[in-house]
Amino acid sequence: MARYAHIVGWGMAVPQRVVTNHELAQFVDTSDEWIVTRTGIRERRVAGPQESVATLSIAAAEEALAVAGISPRDVDLILVATATPEHLFPATACLVQDALGASKAGAFDLLAACSGFIYALHMAAAAIRAGTHDIALVIGAETFSRIVNWRDRETCVLFGDGAGAVVLKGSEALGGVLASMIRADGSGGELLILPAGGSRMPISEAVVRDSCHFIRMNGREVFRFATRVMEKATREVVAQAGLCLEDVDLIVPHQANIRIIETAAKGLGLPMDRFFVNIDRYGNTSAASIPIALCEAVQQERLKPGDTVVMVAFGAGLTWAAAVVQWGMPLARPRPPWLERLARITRYLPAQLHSRTMRLWRRFDARMSRLLQREGE
Numbered sequence: 001m002a003r004y005a006h007i008v009g010w011g012m013a014v015p016q017r018v019v020t021n022h023e024l025a026q027f028v029d030t031s032d033e034w035i036v037t038r039t040g041i042r043e044r045r046v047a048g049p050q051e052s053v054a055t056l057s058i059a060a061a062e063e064a065l066a067v068a069g070i071s072p073r074d075v076d077l078i079l080v081a082t083a084t085p086e087h088l089f090p091a092t093a094c095l096v097q098d099a100l101g102a103s104k105a106g107a108f109d110l111l112a113a114c115s116g117f118i119y120a121l122h123m124a125a126a127a128i129r130a131g132t133h134d135i136a137l138v139i140g141a142e143t144f145s146r147i148v149n150w151r152d153r154e155t156c157v158l159f160g161d162g163a164g165a166v167v168l169k170g171s172e173a174l175g176g177v178l179a180s181m182i183r184a185d186g187s188g189g190e191l192l193i194l195p196a197g198g199s200r201m202p203i204s205e206a207v208v209r210d211s212c213h214f215i216r217m218n219g220r221e222v223f224r225f226a227t228r229v230m231e232k233a234t235r236e237v238v239a240q241a242g243l244c245l246e247d248v249d250l251i252v253p254h255q256a257n258i259r260i261i262e263t264a265a266k267g268l269g270l271p272m273d274r275f276f277v278n279i280d281r282y283g284n285t286s287a288a289s290i291p292i293a294l295c296e297a298v299q300q301e302r303l304k305p306g307d308t309v310v311m312v313a314f315g316a317g318l319t320w321a322a323a324v325v326q327w328g329m330p331l332a333r334p335r336p337p338w339l340e341r342l343a344r345i346t347r348y349l350p351a352q353l354h355s356r357t358m359r360l361w362r363r364f365d366a367r368m369s370r371l372l373q374r375e376g377e
């Protein structure tokens with residue numbers, strides 16, 4: 001019997017701190033007028049010292065699980081799509097797994113930059129369809145504020161921080177992820193690159209002096225690439241789902257530049273009100289942009305159960321991806337905020353205690369085995 005991967009929960013988390021264009025114009029040679037007309041961005045969120053890609057991922061995941069009414073213990077796969085992981089390793093997904101107490105989940109990060117969330121959705125849906133997994137948490141999370149050069153006006157005005165998550169659940173009922181595609185063209189890798197910090201160019205004094213630990217981007221070329229693939233990928237995935245553009249209720253595009261979205265709308269012959277746009281408030285949050293936009297589309301009742309939504313993204317790699325989803329139902333009934341807070345404390349406190357106990361146990365175990373070894377010598 002055919003299996004389908006349904007979206008049954010969603011959540012988002014953004015840092016508290018808002019940085020407006022006017023604030024940016026105080027320390028870099030730019031203006032609100034330039035940023036708004038060239039990109040559509042008015043403000044973005046920037047992570048504070050206590051916030052990180054893991055804390056944002058965890059908060060978004062907790063919300064998504066609450067909407068789904070699913071216990072973290074039932075999750076069997078956690079994917080975090082991010083280009084700004086907490087560390088190169090361990091994977092941010094493992095930190096999320098530990099914080100949630102998702103004791104039977106496999107967890108790993110996926111790097112496809114701004115296309116990452118759709119890549120992760122594609123892989124998780126495939127695992128669910130294949131029957132190897134039943135409940136997957138798919139997260140897109142970024143803290144680009146930590147890798148942009150705040151003196152480079154060509155990049156620092158564009159990006160923002162945040163996270164979004166969805167819960168996918170296997171079912172025999174037709175629906176959920178109806179079609180998806182992922183693509184790459186590595187020949188354009190240098191157009192959008194973080195040169196240092198990997199094994200090719202480890203961090204050194206010279207690297208820092210030459211600012212190689214910050215993003216480098218050929219904005220014009222990325223723009224040209226984006227306008228080409230957004231329309232093409234949308235048409236391709238809609239056809240793959242056996243649908244036509246008129247059947248699509250909402251398109252949730254990667255929020256990189258309003259002009260890219262407008263060009264895609266024009267190419268597809270669709271009005272702008274068929275596209276969800278929140279770039280004005282968050283800027284480009286890379287892998288987080290689509291799941292954040294999905295959550296806000298639900299909040300604003302632009303996306304309702306049964307609607308057909310297309311997600312489409314492009315990014316470093318170069319990568320691009322698209323998916324057609326029949327939007328699902330939250331499985332849990334909404335609770336009053338105080339009850340939700342209480343439920344979260346009781347749900348996640350044992351996970352924290354378990355994590356600490358495991359760390360202590362590991363130290364104790366290592367010491368005991370050293371002692372026993374010495375006694376045996």
Ligand code: UT7
Pocket residue numbers: 029030031034035038039114153154157192217219220221222223226256257284286314315316
């Ligand atoms: O998720 C994928 C991530 N990347 C993207 O999506 C980027 C795609 N590209 C873009 O969105 C656009 O190319 C940008 C927004 C990055 C740039 O817009 P543009 O219309 O392509 O501008 P441009 O690069 O052609 O630059 C035009 C002028 C230049 O000055 P000159 O050489 O004409 O004197 C830039 O130096 O604008 C200047 N400029 C700025 N001026 C004020 C570039 N950045 C700024 C700035 N403020 N922040």
